[in-house]
Amino acid sequence: MSSSKQVNVRPTSTEMAESGPCEAENRANVYEFLSRIFLEEMDSGLLQALQSDEVAGIFLDWGINFQEDLAGENQNEILEQLAHAYCDTFVTGEDPVFSPYESVWKTGCLEGKSTLLVEEFYTKCSLGLPKNCPEFADHLGIEFDLMSRLAKKEAEFRLAAQTAQAENYHKFQQAFLKNHLLAWGPEFSAKIERWASHPFYQHIGKLSCEFLRMEAEEFELESEPYMEFSEN
Amino acid sequence: MQLKRRKFIQLGSAAGAALTVGSQFGMKAKASALMELKQTGSASPTGKKNQEIPYTCLTCNIEDGGIAYVEDGRIRRLEGNPNHPGNRGKLCAKGNAGHLHVYDPTRILNPLKRVGPRGSGKWKRITWDEALSEVAGKIQGAMxxxxxxxxxxxxRNRTHGLVYRFMNALGSGTVNNHTSICECNKKxxxxxxxxPDIETPDFAHTKYIxxxxxxxAEAAYFHNPYIQRLMDGKIENKAKLVTFDPRMTNTGAISDxxxxxxxxxxxxxxxxxxxVILQEGLADTEFIRKYTNVTAHQLTEHLKQYTPEFAEKESGVSADTIRRxxxxxxTAGPATTYTYRGSSMHQNGVYTEKATMMLNVVTGNIEKRGGFNLPRGLGFGGGPGPHPPKPPHSILKYxxxxxxASHHVSHHVSHSILEGRQKINVFMLYCHNPxxxxxDGDTWKQILTSEKHIPYSVSFSINMDDSTKYADIILPDTTFLERWDPESxxxxxxGWVGLxxxxxxxxxNAKAFRDTIYELAQKIDPDGKRGVKKYFSYGSAESYVKNQLEATPGLKAAGGFKLLKKYGVWPFYDKKKExxxxxxxxxxxxSESDLAGTTLEGRTLMKGGKSVGLMVDGKAVxxxxxxxxxxxxxxxxxxxYGFEPMxxxxxxxxxxxxxxxxxLLSTYKPNVHTQSRTPNLKWLQELHHRNPAWIxxxxxxxxxxxxxxxxRIxxxxxxxxxxxxxxxxIHPQVVAIATSSGMSNKSTLGNYGGSKDPDIVQNTWWDDTGVHPNQIIPVSTDPIGGGMGWFDTVITVTKAKSGDKYGDTRSDRGAARKAFEKALSKATKVRTEDAHNTTAKTNVRDEIHTEVGGVFGTTAKLRDFEDPFNTTA
Structure with a gap:
């Protein structure tokens, strides 16, 4: 882990916009991490990293034991199990309760207005959609990617002491959270925590849900209340 | 436990470290590039320009013409194509909802490989390369x-020859359609x-139907184009409509x-x-004399046994009504009958269809304005050469x-596989949910779950239907709005051809079936040594379809494929011409050239061993x-073959x-659904979602x-x-249940969990999605046509018993087997265990289809087609 990624967190929300570049960079990293986890199956490099004492130790503070979730003698078998669980949770589509698309949550259809709005948001922020993007723009992983890139931009401008530009990217994040991510991300994540077939993804759901809840607090926004899943 | 932000943000560094070894967006890009679309510039409510792109509908199988309004690469709405000679600018409810197939949240968008027991719902997402390599390997092994x-x-195969090109290239004749559960007895x-296997009645100019x-009015062939003409006939021509049907349908409701x-x-x-018509001297005896192979006298004598009183005893329709x-x-003037599955999909369906056709024969209403006429389709070519030779037919097919039974006996396939009549190593399912x-759905479940009977199965599907969920690998197909096909x-x-x-x-990552098959062929035969690849060297799906369509006489001169891309259909609707x-x-x-080299056998003109014409009063027609x-x-x-010829x-x-x-149990298709493919479409599901039994x-x-x-039924x-x-x-002796309800796919309930879709949150006022009847319907078969006796099941109906719950469905495999054996016992007694010994059957069938090509002028190369119009619904 490089020293440049050491944590430097300001404790109050009002000071957040004035916080140093590391705050934004760390937030960007969390978003990028979640984006990666939601968008694709685990690969061996990421698995090894998450199993390492260095990385896993940080998650232990929240009662999440990735070393336990990802334990096993054979790495390939673990990857295989995770790939099945990923498919169960996000891909098969037999039960759209886990559909990872904002449009499905809002309109019941794939590639709806939300997809277009997220695409437009990328343009508005002078960011292009990720190259070879395998998903619709309103996939949770892509929405996390956008937030990650906005936070990175904010961090870059803060590092260069270009406060106005940094503020601008901060506002983009606030708007995107308000209009998109917080409208469905916490609820979706909570469902993943409860219903994912593998403890790793249950814990990812928990992390995602809590992170978005805290983002809502810090940006002084309201997230949609979590509605208990109805089994009817 | 709630996480603290300060601690949480430390994750940033950990996450950053973890990601240094993870790749993002490593998945393959979307499946394929697309044609350049035109921009015609109509405005949408958003103020943006919409592309107007013509297409041919496939929500059901009427093949109406439509216009898709596309904005920002998304379909905003669908409308009818006003240029289309069939539907004349109108789409039915199903057609209007067709784009919901595209955006169905349960669509499968990636190849999936089964990782648990069949039906366990355990899958792994794999790449197309991995998927095609695996399927190719299995096919190579089986070959x-x-x-x-x-x-x-x-x-619902509308590839017009591609499935047969592929299977023929592999050397397998083990191909089955679903026509025996549709309307094959009529055919x-x-x-x-x-x-030909269908008629084109002139409803608009008739006096009596x-x-x-x-x-x-709801679902029969070709409901949208025909009901328009039928209403024209009723309103403008004062035609009378009489409907015989055990159930009061919407067609019954608009009947006189x-x-x-x-x-x-x-x-x-x-x-x-x-x-009655013959006895009363009202028959067109000249038509019978000139154009049939019996005399009016022979026919009159033969039909004497069918008195109105006998018919009343059998049918319940009074003799007086029959006479009237x-x-x-x-005597009404030009008149026509119409039939489809309702009368023909019985164990006596072939005889019934012939009987109803006879009404048009005895009244001379064949091929005349306002009458019962030969079909007017246009044909197209069999695709780019070379074409693989035909392998032997399978015992499962014939x-x-x-x-x-020239249209296969598909509803026997499950039992035939179960009894080991033909060994299957690789089973492929395309756009079918058997x-x-x-x-007898449970017998299908039995074979689809049995790795002994079906060692490896592949499903080409757009979603996880009741059968696809038992596949070993799923190759995600595209919807009809994302693919190329010729149509007529x-x-x-x-007659028309459409695109x-x-x-x-x-x-x-969905891929059109045409592209999948092309790529699969390359994988099966990478070096050409298996003799498969040479039949798949035509390039793109678009070029294949262009080749087929431009074989239609006159089309090239009119503008060719370019015209079809622009307008969707050729020729355009012309009221005056119609x-x-x-x-x-x-x-x-x-003509003289037609007659050159002909010989006469009786009244039939023969040329090169085939009949080409008929002598009528000294004239060759x-x-x-x-x-x-x-x-x-x-x-x-x-x-x-031992059946009644008259x-x-x-x-x-x-x-x-x-x-x-x-x-008696009857089933029916409601006006807003197909048999199985539309319950995922929420607009249609709201309109019709439950199927109580009519009694x-x-x-x-x-x-x-x-x-x-x-x-309890x-x-x-x-x-x-x-x-x-x-x-x-409903007739007092009949109970009728709609199909299209009672699927296992959860989205049919509109159950999107916590979805904020207002349609779901505010407008889902139902929780009843029906009970599907097919599992309790036994196999029964017309011994001539090989079609399923859908409406012949004898049942008892009682109030539910103690402990019965809504939706309970039980079937007895032993009883299902006995029912199958009973159906077989009524067939001709030429059973053989030689799976490839179906030569006699094939000859009859091939001869018929060759003749079909001649009679209504199609230029289609029938060698690649199973069915000239593939009119199976």
Missing amino acids: DIDPMSVMFQYG VAMEHAWG LNFGSNL EWIPLKPATDGVVALAMCN IAIEFA PPEYPL LYTQP MPSSAL RQPVIKPLG DNFKFGAHEETL RGFGTPSRTFQVNVPEWEH PHYEAIEDHKRMKSDEL NTETAKARGIGNDDLI TSPIGYMVTKARVTEG
Whole structure:
């Protein structure tokens, strides 16, 4: 882990916009991490990293034991199990309760207005959609990617002491959270925590849900209340 | 435990570290590039320009023309194509909802490989390369053992030859369609009688329509184009519409008379009417003399046995009504009948279809304005060469017990595989959900879950339907709005060819079946040594379809493929041409070149071993598409196999033995659904989502059943528990249940969990998605046509028993097997265990289709086609 990624967190929300570049960079990293986890199956490099004492130790503070979730003698078998669980949770589509698309949550259809709005948001922020993007723009992983890139931009401008530009990217994040991510991300994540077939993804759901809840607090926004899943 | 932000943000560093070794967006880019779409510049409510892209609908199988309005690469809405000669700018409810297939949240957008036991729902997402490599390897292995052990079972296949190109190239004739559960009895009857397997009635100019069991206002062939013409005829031409149907359909409701009759007795009613018409001297004896292979006297004598009183005894329709309608039909002026599945999908369906056709024959209403006419489709080519040779046919495709069943006997396949009649190593399923749409669904479940009977199965599908969920690998297909196909249907007097073109890029990693098959062929035979690759060297799907369509005479001169891409159809609708259409195709005089080299056999003109014309009063005319070129009132092929060659009625054995408390089960397609593919479409699901059993008021009363009561319906192979809809609109001896409800796919409930979709949150006012009846319907078969006896099941109906729950469905595998054996026992006795010994059958069938090509002028290269119009619905 490089020293440049050491944590430097300001404790109050009002000071957040004035916080140093590391705050934004760390937030960007969390978003990028979640984006990666939601968008694709685990690969061996990421698995090894998450199993390492260095990385896993940080998650232990929240009662999440990735070393336990990802334990096993054979790495390939673990990857295989995770790939099945990923498919169960996000891909098969037999039960759209886990559909990872904002449009499905809002309109019941794939590639709806939300997809277009997220695409437009990328343009508005002078960011292009990720190259070879395998998903619709309103996939949770892509929405996390956008937030990650906005936070990175904010961090870059803060590092260069270009406060106005940094503020601008901060506002983009606030708007995107308000209009998109917080409208469905916490609820979706909570469902993943409860219903994912593998403890790793249950814990990812928990992390995602809590992170978005805290983002809502810090940006002084309201997230949609979590509605208990109805089994009817 | 709630996480603290300060601690949480530390994750940033950990996450950053973890990601240094993880790749993002490593997945392959979307499947394929797309045609350049035109920008015509119509405005949408958003103020943005919309592209207007013509396409051919495939929500059902009418193949109407549509225009897709596309904005920012997304379909905003669908409308009818005003240039289309079939649907004339109008789409039905299903067509209007067609784009919801594209955006269905349950769509499969990636290849999936099964990782748990079959049906466990455990899958792994894999790449296309991995998927195609695996399937190719399995097919190679099967080809090395026996190419015939590679099986392809399709449902709504509109590729027009591609499936056969692929299977023929592999050397396998083990290909089955689903026509035997659709309307094959009608096809077989018509092919032997006059050649083509469907008619094009001129409803708009007729004076009288006798409708036997067809629901033209809702679902029958070709409901949208035909109901428009039928209403034109009723309103502008004062045509009378009489509907015989056990159930009061919406067609019954707009009829001048709705006459409920006992199922499977339409034929005897029709023959009794023919008898009356002949006896009353109202027959067109000149037509019979000139164009049939019997004399009026022979026919009159033969039909004497079918008295109105006998028909009344069998059908419940009064003799007086039969007489009256017979005379009205014969004297109204131009008149026509219409039929589809309702009258023909019985165990006596072929005889029934022939009987109803006879009404048009005895009144001379064949091929005339306002009459019952030969179909007017346009053909197209068989695609780019070279074409693979035809392998032997499989015993699963043409069971020798059914020598005349020219459209396969698909509902026997599950039992035949179960008994090991042919070894299958690789089973491919395309746009078909047999576990749901076939009778005796539990036997399909038995083979689809058995790795002994089906060691490896592949499904090409857009979503996780009831059968796909048992596959070993799923290759995500595109919807009809994301693919290329040529089209033609005889849905109006003016024949047309149309184009199905992608109006948007395929969603996600879905890949059009045409592209998948092309790539699969390359994988199976990378070096060309297996002899497969050479048949798949034509390049893109678009070039293949272009090649097919530009073979249509006249199209190139009119603008060719470019014109079709721009307008979707050719030629365009022209009211004047339709109103002034020239009929009498059978009377067309043969030219000098036609006649050169012909010899006369009886009245039939022969050339090169094939019949080409008919001598009528010294004049050489084209005649009909039969071996004798006559309208074959007497079918020698039927006699050859022990069936009645003349118009005939045969009561269903089980119906003769019905006890007083027994009823008949009928099923039907509601106006907003297909059999199995539309319950995912939320607009349609809201309109029709439950399927209570229609039961007559008196019948219900006698059983103490009230509206919405739970009832138990018991068939010879099982029972189901559903709700009753008590109504006067059903024959007292019949219970009718809609298909399209009761699927296992959860989205049919509109159950998107915590979705904020206002349609779901605010407008989902139902929680009842119905109970599907097919699992309790046993296999039964017309011994001539090989078609399923869908509406012949004898049942008992009682109030639900203690402990019965809504939706309970049980079937008994032993009883299902007995039912299958019973069906077989009624077939001809030419059983063989030689899986490839179906030569005699094939010859009959091939001859028929060759003739079909000649009679209505299609230039289609039928060698690649299983069915000239593939009109199976």
